Amino acid sequence: MKEFDYVIIGGGCAGLSLAYELEIHEKLKDKTLAIIEPRKEYKRDKTWSFWKVAPHNFDDCVKKNWENFSVNIPGKTNYLECKNFPYQSIDSGLFYEKIKNKLKKNENIFFFKNIEEINKQNSLVFNSVPNIKKNHLNLWQHFCGVEIKTDNDIFDEKIFNLMDFDCEQRESVHFFYTLPYEKNSALVETTWLSKMNDNSQKDYENQINNYIKNNLKIKNYEITYKEEGAIPLFYPLNKNEKNKINIGTAGGMTRLSTGYTFLNIQEHSKYIRENIDNIVNARKFEIDRKYQFLDEIFLRVLEKNPEKMSDVFFRMFKTSPKTVIKFLSNKSNFLEDLSVIFKMPKLIFIKALFD
Numbered sequence: 406m407k408e409f410d411y412v413i414i415g416g417g418c419a420g421l422s423l424a425y426e427l428e429i430h431e432k433l434k435d436k437t438l439a440i441i442e443p444r445k446e447y448k449r450d451k452t453w454s455f456w457k458v459a460p461h462n463f464d465d466c467v468k469k470n471w472e473n474f475s476v477n478i479p480g481k482t483n484y485l486e487c488k489n490f491p492y493q494s495i496d497s498g499l500f501y502e503k504i505k506n507k508l509k510k511n512e513n514i515f516f517f518k519n520i521e522e523i524n525k526q527n528s529l530v531f532n533s534v535p536n537i538k539k540n541h542l543n544l545w546q547h548f549c550g551v552e553i554k555t556d557n558d559i560f561d562e563k564i565f566n567l568m569d570f571d572c573e574q575r576e577s578v579h580f581f582y583t584l585p586y587e588k589n590s591a592l593v594e595t596t597w598l599s600k601m602n603d604n605s606q607k608d609y610e611n612q613i614n615n616y617i618k619n620n621l622k623i624k625n626y627e628i629t630y631k632e633e634g635a636i637p638l639f640y641p642l643n644k645n646e647k648n649k650i651n652i653g654t655a656g657g658m659t660r661l662s663t664g665y666t667f668l669n670i671q672e673h674s675k676y677i678r679e680n681i682d683n684i685v686n687a688r689k690f691e692i693d694r695k696y697q698f699l700d701e702i703f704l705r706v707l708e709k710n711p712e713k714m715s716d717v718f719f720r721m722f723k724t725s726p727k728t729v730i731k732f733l734s735n736k737s738n739f740l741e742d743l744s745v746i747f748k749m750p751k752l753i754f755i756k757a758l759f760d
């Protein structure tokens with residue numbers, strides 16, 4: 406069986422981002438790479454959005470940038486500006502296409518459907534397949550989004566809605582998220598933060614239809630794209646081993662309080678590329694421990710007080726937008742951390758600290 410210098414298990418966001426990063430920095434000129442990916446074809450399946458707090462390789466796959474956003478709870482709306490860190494949405498279809506076109510030019514890169522097809526004994530392995538055991542105590546961010554086209558111009562395409570809590574909570578945390586791409590098209594998503602043990606939360610289609618009709622007041626629309634997913638708000642069980650490094654969700658790149666993962670994956674890819682010759686001995690790349698600690702407390706509060714979370718999120722965005730964006734994107738300094746923490750209701754957070 407054929408052997409390779411590098412093996413990437415899973416050619417999704419993290420696997421392909423890493424392969425691309427290595428390729429454009431000429432790290433695969435004299436090295437061979439096998440990418441193991443079972444999917445039959447690549448097509449658009451996700452919309453990756455985030456505040457652009459760091460450079461990345463995929464500006465040409467951005468569907469849209471916004472410099473303004475809103476957050477609302479029943480009866481109150483907060484309008485915020487994010488000129489310093491525009492919010493970007495990446496079309497995964499364009500992302501896959503761009504990377505595939507680049508990688509196919511290098512004869513040292515091979516795709517396989519199954520790991521059994523190669524011998525990885527002597528390879529440096531990057532694994533992006535998460536090891537998740539079913540556990541009814543785990544929290545998830547689960548959601549469904551549809552892209553709609555309307556007959557009339559309805560949306561203000563200059564401002565997106567990050568969180569609209571003006572909806573049924575069903576003893577969980579629930580909000581809608583609307584990304585207007587044009588005056589007559591938008592991605593509308595229903596999002597739950599929960600243990601996924603209430604099946605009624607998964608009647609996504611009804612929720613979205615009702616929201617579009619009753620909240621957005623849109624009568625006639627056509628659905629042009631749909632995506633569905635569940636992001637674990639806990640770390641998968643994967644452990645790094647000698648010659649095996651976990652990347653992506655499997656590598657702990659998800660910020661647990663928000664589900665944001667894309668930009669962390671890009672930063673991890675860059676770190677691996679910079680240290681590729683000695684990556685086995687380099688320090689483990691991880692989301693700063695202070696965020697891991699704060700997110701754990703945040704999720705404990707969320708679990709115990711779901712009914713208070715809309716207010717908690719609303720308060721968080723009462724800090725200056727630049728500060729809260731840096732905090733949510735792992736880029737805040739100590740003073741910025743404090744100014745977000747001080748906006749939180751004290752008692753429930755102190756209680757969670759001692760739980």
Ligand SMILES: Cc1cc2nc3c(=O)[nH]c(=O)nc-3n(C[C@H](O)[C@H](O)[C@H](O)COP(=O)(O)OP(=O)(O)OC[C@H]3O[C@@H](n4cnc5c(N)ncnc54)[C@H](O)[C@@H]3O)c2cc1C
Nearest residue numbers: 415416417418419451452453454633634653654665666667
């Ligand atoms: C619908 C959706 C929307 C999201 N939106 C955002 C967002 O807006 N912003 C953000 O920051 N994050 C977002 N995320 C979270 C995160 O960015 C994505 O999940 C991202 O795709 C994670 O990258 P990954 O490489 O770890 O996993 P994936 O992209 O899922 O890649 C894993 C790959 O492994 C392959 N695979 C599975 N089993 C095997 C096997 N046994 N052997 C080999 N390969 C295997 C899969 O086919 C897949 O291609 C979203 C997630 C989902 C599901």
